[in-house]
Amino acid sequence: MSIAASYLEDASGHRGTADRVVIPADEAELIALLQQATAERVPVTVLGAGTGVAGGRCADGGWALSLEKFRRLEIHPGYAIVGAGILLRELQAAATQAGQFYAPDPTENASAVSGNIACNASGSRSFLYGDTRRHVRALRVALIDGTVLQLQRGQKPPFELPAVPMPLSKKHSAGYWLKPDMDYLDLFIGSEGTLGVILEAEVVLLPAPAELLTGVVFFSSDADALRAVTEWRGVPNLRMLEYVDAPSLALVRPKFDGIPARAQAALLIEQEVADLDGPELEEWIDRLDAVNAFGEESWFAANAADRERFRRFRHALPEAVNDIVRRQGFTKLGSDFAVPFEHNAAMLAFYRQHLEAEFPNQYVIFGHIGDAHVHVNILPSTQEQFDRGKQLMTEFAAKAVTFGGTVGAEHGLGKRKAHLLALQYSPEQLEQMKGVKRRLDPHWLLGRGTLFPYPA
Ligand SMILES: Cc1cc2nc3c(=O)[nH]c(=O)nc-3n(C[C@H](O)[C@H](O)[C@H](O)COP(=O)(O)OP(=O)(O)OC[C@H]3O[C@@H](n4cnc5c(N)ncnc54)[C@H](O)[C@@H]3O)c2cc1C
Numbered sequence: 001m002s003i004a005a006s007y008l009e010d011a012s013g014h015r016g017t018a019d020r021v022v023i024p025a026d027e028a029e030l031i032a033l034l035q036q037a038t039a040e041r042v043p044v045t046v047l048g049a050g051t052g053v054a055g056g057r058c059a060d061g062g063w064a065l066s067l068e069k070f071r072r073l074e075i076h077p078g079y080a081i082v083g084a085g086i087l088l089r090e091l092q093a094a095a096t097q098a099g100q101f102y103a104p105d106p107t108e109n110a111s112a113v114s115g116n117i118a119c120n121a122s123g124s125r126s127f128l129y130g131d132t133r134r135h136v137r138a139l140r141v142a143l144i145d146g147t148v149l150q151l152q153r154g155q156k157p158p159f160e161l162p163a164v165p166m167p168l169s170k171k172h173s174a175g176y177w178l179k180p181d182m183d184y185l186d187l188f189i190g191s192e193g194t195l196g197v198i199l200e201a202e203v204v205l206l207p208a209p210a211e212l213l214t215g216v217v218f219f220s221s222d223a224d225a226l227r228a229v230t231e232w233r234g235v236p237n238l239r240m241l242e243y244v245d246a247p248s249l250a251l252v253r254p255k256f257d258g259i260p261a262r263a264q265a266a267l268l269i270e271q272e273v274a275d276l277d278g279p280e281l282e283e284w285i286d287r288l289d290a291v292n293a294f295g296e297e298s299w300f301a302a303n304a305a306d307r308e309r310f311r312r313f314r315h316a317l318p319e320a321v322n323d324i325v326r327r328q329g330f331t332k333l334g335s336d337f338a339v340p341f342e343h344n345a346a347m348l349a350f351y352r353q354h355l356e357a358e359f360p361n362q363y364v365i366f367g368h369i370g371d372a373h374v375h376v377n378i379l380p381s382t383q384e385q386f387d388r389g390k391q392l393m394t395e396f397a398a399k400a401v402t403f404g405g406t407v408g409a410e411h412g413l414g415k416r417k418a419h420l421l422a423l424q425y426s427p428e429q430l431e432q433m434k435g436v437k438r439r440l441d442p443h444w445l446l447g448r449g450t451l452f453p454y455p456a
Contacts, residue, residue, distance in 0.1 A: 007064050011051045011108070011322055012332040014416055016058030018045070023066045027148065027199060030067075034197070035146040037063060043448040044144065046193035048115025049087060051108040053322075053332055054414025056119070056192045060449040067114065070199060075100065079137065082201050084114035091203075100205040103129035106410065107315055114198045119412040120173040120190030124268070124314070127370040128239035131171060131410065132189070138202035139185045144441045148199070151185040159439065161187065162432040164425060167406040169338035170371045174408030175421050175451060176433045187436070192412045194447035195440045209237075209272035213280050214301040214310055218263035218294040222246075222352075225265035226345055228291040229369050232269070233341070235287075240270035241370030242314060248364040252316050256309075260297040267293075267369075268314055317366050321377045330380055331416070333389045337397055338373035339405035350399055351376050354392060359385070373409045398423050415449045 007021045019042075024030035037044050043062030050057060057064075067084035073091065074081040075098045082091055088102075089109035095102045106116055106123035115121075117139070122131040129135070137153045164178045173190045188196050219225040225243065232241060244266040253259050259266075273280045281300070288295050301307045318334075325332050339347045348365070351374075355363045359378055362385070367374040376396065378389035397407040397420045407413070407420040422430065434452055437444070448454050 003064070006050060007047060007066065008058055009050065010053065010055060010057050012053040012055055012416060013322070013326050014055035014058050014331050014414075016045070016055070016060055016064075018059040018064040019062060021064045021066060023069060025069050027142075030142060030197070030199070031146040031148065033063075033065070034142060034144055037445060038145050038443065041443055041445065043445050045447055046118070046197050048112040048118060049110055051111040052115065052119060052411065052414060053334060054192075054412050055416040056412055056414030056447065056450045057115075058415065060415070062445070062448065065197065067197070067199070072200060075205070078205055080203050080205055082113045082203055084112065084197075084199055086113050087111065088113055088116060095205050096208065098205075099208055101208040102135070102203060102205055104132045104135055106132075107318065113201060113203065117189055117198055117201055118191065118193050120177075120410065122171055122368070122410040124240040124242050124270075124368060126171065126410075127241050127368065128237070131173070133177075133186065135204045136185065136189060136201055137204055139188055139198060140200040141188050141196040141198055143196050144443070144445050149184075149196070151183075151188075153183055153185065155184050157182070157184040157187065161436060164429045164432060167338075167401075167424070168340040168404035169373070169406050169409065170341070171338045171368075171373050171409035172406040173410050174406050174413055174424060176436055178433065178436070190412065192414060192447060192450050194437060194450050194452075196446070211273050211276045212301075212307065213271045213273050213276065213284070214307045215269050215284065216299040216310055216313065217267045217269060217288060218260050218298050219265045219267070219292070220262055220294070222265050224292045225267055226348070228267055228287075228293060229344070231291060232267075232287065233370055235271060237272040238269060238370075239272055240268060241368075242268040243366055243369035243374055244268070244317065245365040247361070248317055248366045251320050251364055252313065255316055256313055258297075258299065260294060263294065263297075268310065317364070318375070318377075321364060321379065324379050325377075328379070328381055330386050333378040333380060333386065333393065335376040335393055335396055336373075336409050336411040336417075337400035337405055337407060338371060338409035339400050339403040341372045343403040343405070344369065344372040347372065347400065347403060347405070348374065351396060354395070358388065358392065372405075394420065394423070413451055418449075418451050418453070421451065
């Protein structure tokens, strides 16, 4: 029986193989399936909604496990209970309807909330609100032998866990989260489906902000945009500070009117304010002036429709990149490295220098610059370019590590980037992570090939 591609692929274009797709109707059926898989030593790969870009959900044989029927969604004051099959946009809509707000917003709202937790996704609003981890207060997780754990924030692991060094970047989601005195649920967050199956989560809801001041600010040079980033990071209640470089602007220009022809960079900003008639808009006019930003030609949202247009503008970029790469017959060649903010400009200069030398007119840089975390995407047109691009990405990752950064800030490493983990961690530290994997999944059945090669 052939298996639909939607169960084998993710947004990177990576494609896996599976013997069977299993879609349990409820927890009892899921437990029986996991017990059978353990008894028969069948590898199991957990599927979210397939928007990941690291190939983690693309099975490497065995069963592909879809939790699409786990559809519980309850909104309570201050929190929500979310089944594994609930999409981010469904949670966001239900929270909004109740006058509340789910803070994490990893751009692609067709992702599953459980997939966000499995990758510890973050996105633009993490500038103010942090990553998904910070918003999880309980998790229901099934281990591969069918044991179900209900874990609360504050609950400690039942066995001793090693600790590995954390990078100095604000964001990090590469390998297992192993910190002294950590909560047990933090081990599963960001573990990319290799330690347990997330069945349900309790996540924090916040009161919806009164108003949002949203803008797309254009600059005639990268230097001005970078100066603005440094100056604006301290703006009160700024929740988004995103960067778009000149090649990115060129890519989306045909789809969006009003991008000034002489713009060489843009910053997307979003500030929570009490009232749109307050002093903040005037303050932005002064701020734009102080850093030589375009005043008249920058965009500020007057209503919800404008805000939605700006959201589409931001989302259009990674989408356009993924489309181009697929059309050329390649898989995504994108970075997800973050560095401590003091190295932001140096990291960006390093990227630019190498890309201009080797891939002029074939790359874009955009993303979460407020957290020193931009995404470089190379758009290869030949196999030779793809191979060199892949090598260059490894060189970029190594540079990020020398700056105290991480090789994976929010997408996870999946199967496509698993090799980068060894740039950040020593063989001993990797062995410690694998020891945790063996303890919870002794036959190495869950998410085989993700994060670590299968020790055949
Ligand atoms: C256009 C675009 C923009 C994006 N922008 C951002 C961004 O700004 N920030 C960001 O962080 N990400 C971004 N992403 C990446 C992606 O949306 C996230 O990685 C998302 O968290 C993946 O969720 P998913 O449900 O699609 O998971 P999948 O792709 O299906 O799976 C991802 C991983 O999670 C595991 N997994 C999924 N569900 C479970 C579960 N229930 N239990 C255990 N493991 C599970 C899988 O095995 C796999 O390893 C973007 C993607 C696209 C296509």
